[in-house]
Structures are given as structure tokens and as C-alpha cells.
Amino acid sequence: MKARVTIYPRPEVLDPQGKAVHQALTRVGFDGVNSVRVGKSFDIELKTRSQPLAMKQLEAMCDKLLANRVMEVYEIEILGKAGK
Amino acid sequence: MKARVTIYPRPEVLDPQGKAVHQALTRVGFDGVNSVRVGKSFDIELKTRSQPLAMKQLEAMCDKLLANRVMEVYEIEILGKAGK
Numbered sequence: 001m002k003a004r005v006t007i008y009p010r011p012e013v014l015d016p017q018g019k020a021v022h023q024a025l026t027r028v029g030f031d032g033v034n035s036v037r038v039g040k041s042f043d044i045e046l047k048t049r050s051q052p053l054a055m056k057q058l059e060a061m062c063d064k065l066l067a068n069r070v071m072e073v074y075e076i077e078i079l080g081k082a083g084k
Numbered sequence: 085m086k087a088r089v090t091i092y093p094r095p096e097v098l099d100p101q102g103k104a105v106h107q108a109l110t111r112v113g114f115d116g117v118n119s120v121r122v123g124k125s126f127d128i129e130l131k132t133r134s135q136p137l138a139m140k141q142l143e144a145m146c147d148k149l150l151a152n153r154v155m156e157v158y159e160i161e162i163l164g165k166a167g168k
Contacts, residue, residue: 004090006088006090006125007125008125008127018126018127021126021149021150024149025145025149028148028149030141030144030145030149032130032131032132032141033128033129033130033131034129034130034131035128035129036126036127036128036129037126037127038124038125038126038127039124039125039126039127040122040123040124040125041090041091041092041122041123041124041125042102042105042120042121042122042123043092043102043120043121043123044117044119044120045117045118045119045120046116046117046118047116047117047118048116057114057116060114061109061114064112065105065108065109065112065114066105
């Protein structure tokens with residue numbers, strides 16, 4: 001089972017990295033940008049083929065290791081069976 | 085117009101960060117993982133409300149600044165109109 005976990009700073013938390021990217025885009029001529037936020041993305045391939053079990057494992061991984069729940073929010077998206 | 089740009093190392097390029105996260109997950113007890121790849125995610129809000137123009141701007145941003153096309157691949161996903 002393949003899944004994608006996306007982790008972003010909470011909306012109320014400042015994102016200096018996003019601000020830096022926004023400024024860099026403006027500097028090279030992209031002036032049509034209102035805001036940028038920067039997050040992390042993890043493509044994880046799990047051994048299980050059960051979607052509910054995969055969700056449970058991925059939530060536990062986010063809570064224990066991948067995300068800082070105080071500062072960050074995460075989204076989990078199941079991309080398909082492994083090997084697809 | 086809101087969009088998400090996701091950037092990953094090309095499949096044939098080694099991903100030491102992904103390997104480190106895989107090992108860390110195994111160390112804390114998640115042994116059901118086959119592989120992990122780590123990428124970047126950018127949530128970008130553009131001034132334009134035209135989807136074709138947004139795609140064109142985002143592709144140019146990836147090519148010029150956000151991604152290294154030799155080592156990385158990018159995906160662009162339009163999330164919806166700004167303000168939604």
C-alpha cells in the first residue's frame with residue numbers, strides 16, 4: 001500500500017521558510033504570488049494491503065515521529081496498492 | 085487560485101533523507117514499512133483566477149526556482165480558487 005503524508009505548519013504558526021520562498025519568487029520576477037507555505041511530503045510504501053490498517057499505522061507514525069502536533073498538521077492520502 | 089506543488093527526488097536518484105526516516109520508523113517499532121521517500125511541498129496562493137495561467141506560472145516557478153530538474157520531479161495540483 002502506497003501513501004503520501006503531507007505535513008505543514010499550522011495556519012496560525014509563522015512560516016519563515018515560506019516567506020523566504022515567496023520573497024525569492026518575487027525577486028526572480030514572479031509578482032503574482034499572494035502567499036507561500038512550505039511543508040514536507042513523505043511517500044511511504046507499507047507492507048500491509050489493508051487500507052484501514054495502513055491509515056492506522058500512518059496516523060501513529062505521524063503522531064510519534066513524522067509530525068510535531070503542536071506546530072504542525074498532517075494529511076494522509078492513500079495512493080494505491082503497492083506494486084501499482 | 086490555490087495550488088500545491090510537490091517535489092521529489094527522481095526515482096533513480098538516491099534519497100538518503102528517506103532512508104534515514106525509514107530507519108527511524110523501524111527503530112521506534114514501525115516494521116511494516118517497505119520504503120520512504122522524502123519530498124517538499126509548497127502551498128502557493130496566486131493572484132490569478134485563471135487555471136491555465138496558474139499552471140503556466142507554477143511550471144515556470146518550478147523550472148526556475150523551486151525544483152532542480154536534473155535531480156527532481158515536480159507535480160502541480162490546483163486546489164481551488166483563492167478565498168475558498
